[in-house]
Amino acid sequence: MSRINAHYLDLPGSYLFAEIARRVQEHGARDPQKRVIRLGIGDVTAPLPPSVISALHQAVDEQARQEGFRGYGPEQGYAFLREAIVRDAYQGLGIDPDDVFIGDGAKEDLGNFQEIFDQGCLVAITDPVYPVYADSNVMAGRAGPADSLGRFQGLIYLPCTADNNFRPDLPRRRPDLIYLCYPNNPTGAVLSRDDLARWVGYAREQDCVIFYDAAYEAYITEPGIPRSIYEIPGAREVAVEFRSYSKTAGFTGLRCGFAVVPSSVRGRGPGNALVPLRDLWLRRQTTKYNGCPYIIQRAAEATHTPQGKKETRAIIAGYQENARRIREGFQTLGLTVSGGVNAPYVWVRLPTGLDSWGFFDALLNRLGIAGTPGVGFGPSGEGHFRLTGFGTSADTQEAMERLKGFNI
Amino acid sequence: MSRINAHYLDLPGSYLFAEIARRVQEHGARDPQKRVIRLGIGDVTAPLPPSVISALHQAVDEQARQEGFRGYGPEQGYAFLREAIVRDAYQGLGIDPDDVFIGDGAKEDLGNFQEIFDQGCLVAITDPVYPVYADSNVMAGRAGPADSLGRFQGLIYLPCTADNNFRPDLPRRRPDLIYLCYPNNPTGAVLSRDDLARWVGYAREQDCVIFYDAAYEAYITEPGIPRSIYEIPGAREVAVEFRSYSKTAGFTGLRCGFAVVPSSVRGRGPGNALVPLRDLWLRRQTTKYNGCPYIIQRAAEATHTPQGKKETRAIIAGYQENARRIREGFQTLGLTVSGGVNAPYVWVRLPTGLDSWGFFDALLNRLGIAGTPGVGFGPSGEGHFRLTGFGTSADTQEAMERLKGFNI
Incomplete structure (x- = not known):
């Protein structure tokens, strides 16, 4: 059996x-x-857009010639793209290209990232929320059965309603892992710098890890709203950030995104030893993933040029x-x-x-x-x-x- | 913590x-x-090859026009590719396009497929073996620590040496899951029809599931060697097959492969209820995966044309x-x-x-x-x-x- x-x-x-x-x-x-x-x-x-199309055609032509052909790429992604990302989106925030992991999209990265944590970790999600956060933890055995409202008994829910202006309150019970998505899917709400700093402070104090889904960062129009969690001092020790080219550059059918995993974010191993999450995620990706296609990484790179x-x-x-x-x-x-x-x-x-x-x-x-x-x-x-x-x-x-x- | x-x-x-x-x-x-x-x-x-390059250019051009643009595709893969695969590789073997799941490559599919099984499942692997089979099960907690030879104590090893002509003997202890790869990586050995039929018979008798990695099928030159495990009667109830375009058509940098999961292959749920693996894998893929890029599926399709x-x-x-x-x-x-x-x-x-x-x-x-x-x-x-x-x-x-x- x-x-x-x-x-x-x-x-x-x-x-x-x-x-x-x-x-x-x-x-x-x-x-x-x-x-x-x-x-x-x-x-x-x-x-x-034309820049992306042109980068794709050019990369396809490279793959047609002996001298330009590229087979297996680095599982973590090509340096040209990781460097473009840091230059374009993380200038001055203390993020290194080595912290950036190119993947097939935020859904994949957010779905898989929980694997590197213990099955017993307590998970907090906002409610309502992108279903992947909950479902991937249900599959991993962290959520248990659902009640009649569809609420999983093993998860901590952080309601986001008109009453709290769609900004979740800090949890009453301490979680190990906290999923936050801002600008938010589905409510469209954003967090101010002070709101986000409260979460970073809480995670530091309580030794939690924040999974920060910033897939909609490009839609921020009002000034003063943080685009990356790393704009908050201290976030580099407690937060992993996920981004995507899907909504930013129309890549829903091309599939590309990235995770930022600073080596200063750590979990606890046996005997409470601190283990950098970056090492675990690298091991996960080198073992079960073979990198985002070269031609698509070139397309993503094109979105970081001025044109x-x-x-x-x-x-x-x-x-x-x-x-x-x-x-x-x-x-x-x-x-x-x-x-x-x-x-x-x-x-x-x-x-x-x-x-x-x-x-x-x-x-x-x-x-x-x-x-x-x-x-x-x-x-x-x-x-x-x-x-x-x-x-x-x-x-x-x-x-x-x-x-x-x-x-x- | x-x-x-x-x-x-x-x-x-x-x-x-x-x-x-x-x-x-x-x-x-x-x-x-x-x-x-x-x-x-x-x-x-x-x-x-030129057919693949030309299919890529054409698909890229579709993505440049409003009327041809494709965003999210079906997580399981486009029907045009699943149908081409069945026509080209599974004619007469009782495989339906609905059984085929397009993915980013055999490494990804083989690494992830174990997720849909219980953590307590006992796993058998040949020795030597492609490291992903063992490592993904170690990560899932099915293998325990390794001994001084690097042998994980919770896995069943099936030695393949010159003594048995690199063809593994049936296990002495019953496993739940059996990984077989033929033509073999790394030994280059193949199984005859009789050899493979013995494994299918064992799996049927012992209620095991076979993960059949056929990534090197295109390299078979001698007659009579099975190219798919489904050539063996009864395999459709016990085997999942994995294939890849990597070595067949040079897709190591493009990333595309597929898993065949007939709905007749089932595992045991609570109360020994039979659960089709296809349903579980579909749930896994729809939750944590967003499909192989459209342009790459078109490239894969081109490898199934006569040219x-x-x-x-x-x-x-x-x-x-x-x-x-x-x-x-x-x-x-x-x-x-x-x-x-x-x-x-x-x-x-x-x-x-x-x-x-x-x-x-x-x-x-x-x-x-x-x-x-x-x-x-x-x-x-x-x-x-x-x-x-x-x-x-x-x-x-x-x-x-x-x-x-x-x-x-």
Whole structure:
């Protein structure tokens, strides 16, 4: 008898976005005339910018010639990209290219990073939250079974609601690992420098490790909001940061991201010995990963050039304009809306009594608009709905036209 | 105190090929004049074939246009590639495109697949063996500490030596999971249909799951040797198969492979309920993976066209010719050599008393040839040395020139 990992059976039946895709497909089969506008899954729609396309073509041509061909690359990623990242995003923050690990995207890195910790570690996540943080810890046996609300009994939940302005309070019970994502998916909230400093101080005092998901950093528009957790003094000893090219440069289909793991962040081994997480993550990646494709690392490098930055900023500005329209559209219906200013996500509060899957079905079936039900992100997401600015401008405008006068 | 996964501390200090790279680099610093010929790590050297290059350019151009742009793909891989694989490699073997999962390579899939099993599963590996099988299970806590020979006390080792013609005997104690790799890395041995049928029969009788690594299938030259484990009746209930485009089509730097997980292969859940592994692997992949890049899946598809197959076959023939030269070169020194006929690897038996790291250093420092010490693949690899046919033809010929008259 080959026993399976029974923790998998504690998971909800399907991954949130797979369930959404299923319902959208079913709707399409029932009503093939009405084109569904997808503002649900956070997938980008703008084609890759010219700098990226040109870097890809050039790298492909290198792979066609004996003298330019590259086989296995360094598992940690090529130095040219790790150096470009530090130059462009971590200047003056004490981060070294050796701390940077190139990967296939933030989903992969965030899903796998928990592996280097003990199974007994206590994990804190915000609620609502990106499902990967919870699900990967459920699989690892850190969460136990879920209650009737879908809340895993072994996790610490940090509610983020209108009551606390979507900024979580410090936990009452000490966790080992804390997942924070700012700008936030799904609420679109951000943390001020003081907010984030409180978390760094707490982690230092309580000997916790923060997994800081900064995948939406490029959407920050207001001044004074930290773009990296390493802007906070002392974070280099307690925080690992994850970033992605997906939403920054349209890489959802190309797959590239990175983790920053300063060698000063350490966990406890047997006898309480301090062990640098960087060494463990390097061992994990060299053993189970063979590096992000060379041609894609060259594409990522292109986004750090002045021209590449100009092009990606223009695309992001378009998505931000979409988010603004969505905010206004739902506000016009009299609903309370947050996010969409420093984040591509708009978080809509539904009228009391409306559940979020019900609203999902209504919006899909009556208007042909696919969003994401808030409860898919956790129990505190119930009564909310997420929309993204990642559609095309034309689709977003049409969706807001369809929304006009919608009788909820 | 955030406790780390202490099982990592049971691992050898560094991944085998990272250690080899370190010694080669050190040698280069000491003796910059002598160019090192690398016949150690199994990395290909021929540039990507024209069909693959052309598919890449075309897919990149699609990504540049609004109407052709593709963001997130299906986590399991695009249907066009899964269908091409079944048509090309599994015709008549009862494999459905739904059973195929596209991934970033066999290393990743083989490293991650054990996650869906219970931590208590007993694992059998051949010895010598590709290090990822052992190391990923060490990390998962299935192996315990190693003895003085580097043998993990919790694993079942199946010695493959000249005494059994490099074909492992059935285990004396029943394992839950069995890793088999044929054509074999590192010994270059193959299993006949009868040999493989014996393993499938054992797994069926004992309720085991076989992880069948067929990454080198394209190197089989002799008739009658099974290319897929599914050629054996009954394998569809007990075996998962892993393949890669790395050695078949030069994708070591592009990263693409696939796992075949028929829904009829099942493990045991609570109460001995049978659970299809396919469901668990789908959940794993949808949660922690976002799919292989679209452009790379198009490149992989190109290798299944008649022209793509013609091109890749020519490249493989070149590597096979290299392997033949290496065999002859070492045989001329009076050494016993196996492999290199149905596999790109040549396995050299060292004269009694010579240890494999010592031979590695001698070959590197005296001739400037980097191979792989047999002991790096496990205790039974001691006294052996692996060389690969993946160098360029010119390099391989020069290496064999340097080898002439080598005084071991």
